[in-house]
Amino acid sequence: MITELDQQVDQFKRQFSSIKQQVGRRIVGNDEVIDGTLTALLAGGHVLLEGIPGLGKTQLVHTIADVLHLQFSRIQFTPDLMPSDIIGTNVVQETAAGEKILEFQPGPIFANIVLADEINRATPKTQSALLEAMQEKSVSVGRRTFKLDQPFFVLATQNPLEMEGTYPLPEAQLDRFLFKLRVQYPSEASLHEILDRTTRNEVPEVERVVDGAQLIEMRRTVRDVPIAKPVQSYAIRLVLGSHPNSPHATAMVNKYVRYGASPRAAQALVVGGKIRALLNNRLHVSAEDIRALAMPALRHRILLNFEGEAEQIDTDRIVADIIEKTKE
Amino acid sequence: MPGDPTSARHVVLDTVRAGESRLRRHRLVTDLSRAGMLAASIPAVTAAVRVLRPVSPAVLIASFLIPLALLAAWAVVRLRRHAALERIAHDMDAAAGLNDELSSAHWFASHGPATVWTDAQVDRAAVTAAGVDWGTVQPAPQPRRAWATTAVLLGLTIVLLFVPTGSVGGPAALTADTGSTAKRDAAIEMLRTRLEETEMSEAERMRAGEILNALQREGLSSEEAKALLSELEALLGKDGLDARTLEAMANALDTSASAKELADALRKRAMAEAAKKARELAEKAPGLDKQQRDDLAEALDQAAAKTDKSLQELADEMRDAADKLRGDDSQAMKKSLEEMADKMEQLAKEAQEKGEQATREQTEALEDALGEKGEASESGEKSGESKKESNQSTGSMEGQGEGMAREAASMPNPSMAQMPGLGQMAGQPQGMPPPSPEALADGRRRIEVALKEELVRAHDEAADVKPAELVDRKTERVDSTVQYRRVEGAQDYDRAKAQQEGAVPDARRAVVKKYFTAHGPRGKNKKQ
Numbered sequence: 080m081i082t083e084l085d086q087q088v089d090q091f092k093r094q095f096s097s098i099k100q101q102v103g104r105r106i107v108g109n110d111e112v113i114d115g116t117l118t119a120l121l122a123g124g125h126v127l128l129e130g131i132p133g134l135g136k137t138q139l140v141h142t143i144a145d146v147l148h149l150q151f152s153r154i155q156f157t158p159d160l161m162p163s164d165i166i167g168t169n170v171v172q173e174t175a176a177g178e179k180i181l182e183f184q185p186g187p188i189f190a191n192i193v194l195a196d197e198i199n200r201a202t203p204k205t206q207s208a209l210l211e212a213m214q215e216k217s218v219s220v221g222r223r224t225f226k227l228d229q230p231f232f233v234l235a236t237q238n239p240l241e242m243e244g245t246y247p248l249p250e251a252q253l254d255r256f257l258f259k260l261r262v263q264y265p266s267e268a269s270l271h272e273i274l275d276r277t278t279r280n281e282v283p284e285v286e287r288v289v290d291g292a293q294l295i296e297m298r299r300t301v302r303d304v305p306i307a308k309p310v311q312s313y314a315i316r317l318v319l320g321s322h323p324n325s326p327h328a329t330a331m332v333n334k335y336v337r338y339g340a341s342p343r344a345a346q347a348l349v350v351g352g353k354i355r356a357l358l359n360n361r362l363h364v365s366a367e368d369i370r371a372l373a374m375p376a377l378r379h380r381i382l383l384n385f386e387g388e389a390e391q392i393d394t395d396r397i398v399a400d401i402i403e404k405t406k407e
Numbered sequence: 408m409p410g411d412p413t414s415a416r417h418v419v420l421d422t423v424r425a426g427e428s429r430l431r432r433h434r435l436v437t438d439l440s441r442a443g444m445l446a447a448s449i450p451a452v453t454a455a456v457r458v459l460r461p462v463s464p465a466v467l468i469a470s471f472l473i474p475l476a477l478l479a480a481w482a483v484v485r486l487r488r489h490a491a492l493e494r495i496a497h498d499m500d501a502a503a504g505l506n507d508e509l510s511s512a513h514w515f516a517s518h519g520p521a522t523v524w525t526d527a528q529v530d531r532a533a534v535t536a537a538g539v540d541w542g543t544v545q546p547a548p549q550p551r552r553a554w555a556t557t558a559v560l561l562g563l564t565i566v567l568l569f570v571p572t573g574s575v576g577g578p579a580a581l582t583a584d585t586g587s588t589a590k591r592d593a594a595i596e597m598l599r600t601r602l603e604e605t606e607m608s609e610a611e612r613m614r615a616g617e618i619l620n621a622l623q624r625e626g627l628s629s630e631e632a633k634a635l636l637s638e639l640e641a642l643l644g645k646d647g648l649d650a651r652t653l654e655a656m657a658n659a660l661d662t663s664a665s666a667k668e669l670a671d672a673l674r675k676r677a678m679a680e681a682a683k684k685a686r687e688l689a690e691k692a693p694g695l696d697k698q699q700r701d702d703l704a705e706a707l708d709q710a711a712a713k714t715d716k717s718l719q720e721l722a723d724e725m726r727d728a729a730d731k732l733r734g735d736d737s738q739a740m741k742k743s744l745e746e747m748a749d750k751m752e753q754l755a756k757e758a759q760e761k762g763e764q765a766t767r768e769q770t771e772a773l774e775d776a777l778g779e780k781g782e783a784s785e786s787g788e789k790s791g792e793s794k795k796e797s798n799q800s801t802g803s804m805e806g807q808g809e810g811m812a813r814e815a816a817s818m819p820n821p822s823m824a825q826m827p828g829l830g831q832m833a834g835q836p837q838g839m840p841p842p843s844p845e846a847l848a849d850g851r852r853r854i855e856v857a858l859k860e861e862l863v864r865a866h867d868e869a870a871d872v873k874p875a876e877l878v879d880r881k882t883e884r885v886d887s888t889v890q891y892r893r894v895e896g897a898q899d900y901d902r903a904k905a906q907q908e909g910a911v912p913d914a915r916r917a918v919v920k921k922y923f924t925a926h927g928p929r930g931k932n933k934k935q
Contacts, residue, residue, distance in 0.1 A: 084527050305525045307514035309493055310507055362528035363515075365507035389918045407497065 084362075091300050091357050095121075097288040101146040104283045106139050107276065108269035115260045115375050116143065116234065121297055122350040124257025125213050125233040127198075127248075127379060132238060134262045135273075140194040140234045147294060148287035149191035149230065154209075156201035158244065162208035166218045183220055188212050191228055191291060195235040199245040209233065210252045230294050250338065250382050257347045258372075259379035304353035306364040313407050314348040314369045320401040321381050331400045335387030340380035347376040366407045374398050415526075415533035416516040422536035423513045426545060427495045433548050435485050440553035442481065446474035447560035454567035461572050492517075502544045508532050595623050598639065615639060655713035663706035665691070665699055678755030682748045689744030693737035700740070704732035707747075724750045 095117065102113055112128070116139065119126040128136045137153070144151030154165055167186035173179050187193065188209065195209055212218050213233050218225045235256065237248075253259070265273060276283055289297075320327040322339030332339070352368035359368075374395060381394045453470035456462055496510035503509075512532030515525040602615050618639045622632060653673045660670035669688060672681035692700065707729040711722035724747040731743040911919055 084523055303522075303524050305511075305515060305522065305528060307507070307511035308518065309497065309510060309514060359506070361506065361508070362524055362531060363508065363511035365511070367506055385918075388921070389915055391914060391917065 101285045105142045107272040119257045127256040127259045128236045130262030136236045144192040148290040151192045152187035152190035153194040160201045193233045198235040199237045253379045258375035318345045329404045337384035338382040415530045418533035419512045423496045437548045440550035443557045447557045449474045451560045451564045454564045656710040659709035663702040682751035685748035700732045704729035
């Protein structure tokens, strides 16, 4: 029995590393972003990528879709984008008998991996259409509800520089992203590598190493990993620590935070921790796993108060403070 | 045995338990080393004190045994206090870099539920636990410095115990001190013996015993010692006669109705009173009838027979009086009874002098011993003594002017406390000379002056107006003398400041912009 389990863990690790290896053929550096994206994918969550244009966010999503042998679609969010442009609409079709019927034409959301590029450029109404689909994993058009194919993974991007003419995502909708990952500018060595790969005739090819079914199997494996109560308690204390005036809150949280992270943050920590445990060849989640995922899981779930906004406090600083002050 | 979940669970649980036990021992060693250092310092200090001045063996032994007993009790309590196993497992994980493997396994093993995954995890942890390196996970504490200090302290104690008392720090004073202590003890012992020999009531005996105990205690002031000694002298010095003999004589005299009062006086050992009663008896003896005289004569004979050698002369006088009572010569019987009274008076005087002399000698010896002791301690504690005197002078203040005296005592210059009319007025401390009349007069004047000032002030306030008039009189209009001054409003100031160009700090510009963007129409704001 235990041998089978070991094999299962080995297979998980092998599949994960092969996905990472294939993605690494096209994407240079940003290992944390790749790991975070794949973790969110395996955890069944969605990811919000933040970074300046040209850092390979779209390329990353594209590559993941290729490697996973999944249907991929991209939606470029603009202010005039309508909800029907995302979820689809009923169009009038003429049958062979000349009869006219309304037929549903699925939108780009009907894919396994959806790239919502510059999500903060669309109106809140359009954003809501996507975010509802993300949560419910289904789309309602008229009186009909369409279940989205599994795995369903949304990768949204937003540009932190251009704030003019944007509609920042409300906190409730930000909460629906499992992780918020920050794409860093590549180092000099990475830039060399990027130029070497992209300025030649040969385009790096990737192989499809995992399909949708295998991905779902991997997700099941993740959920089996046990977590001891003390470790789970640590994750909860981290989340509660982000709430001002809670017994676990730090002085910084009390000073700068208006609302803390939701229970979804604790779910993100635990599920993410399970994946990290498997990748480290462990059958249990450790506090270190939770700590490692606290930043991407909590940073977008902390809402600053006026003082925090005025002093331009970065939520990363607050999360770092919570991690530092919360005892295991 | 890896693969067997039950066995693996036991391995994990046992390892954590072993870790807890080990940790308890380590903590005990660490804490003992520190506490031992403290405990060893107590006998060391006692031994050092013993070198300077005599310390009773009981104190010396207690200084060894009490810290030792406390240490042992504390060690038992510490050993019985168990730490939380989960915390131990976590600490072991942290020490060995096991990434919560042991603590998770411990949790799964003790709380369940048992699944394939938890069993596998526990199994893996059991393998890790079996090969745990205790030296890394829980290194044994080595408080070398603390042990060394303890050893040095114990060594020092032993060395100090071999040093004879008085070999350091002024042998002359020490000899005087030890000598006076020995003298005092000897004098008190003598007084105790005397107390046992002396006949007195139980209450008096108890009081005398208390006084002797008090005199044997350390730290008695000379005034207190003197008071106690004089009380003791009074208690012990009032008797110099054998009470049993006197009792027997009194019983014998009781047989005669005429000698009842004399018998009572003897029973009370009040020889002077007995003499007085004997003289009264001499006066009324010629008036007694034959039978009464015979009874009295018989009683006197019997009483004389009961006396011991020390009262032989009195016995002779009593026998002589008895003979004369049996005869008819009233002058002779009166004279013989008066002679008996004279003898009793003489005996009373002698006995009192004798008793007083013995008591005085013993109390003087004790007084000397106490005085020497005081001097010996004075030589080393001059400043302490002067402080004590100062306290006495202020502490015994009472009555009128006490507050003033306290104020004076708390003044920076202590001599102020002795100012005429302040310290003296408050009450004279024991042993201090009485205040001079001038000082008393001056003090009285000061108090009077203060009281007069108060009276004058009270008089001004009342302004010769009766309370009824104060209530009934009309309200008077009084104009304010404060000049009007215009006070600038805070709003004007803020508005002026806000209108200054560039007043918004750079760091807050983004927030201000965000605020207006959120509240105003986007386009309108943009045009502006």
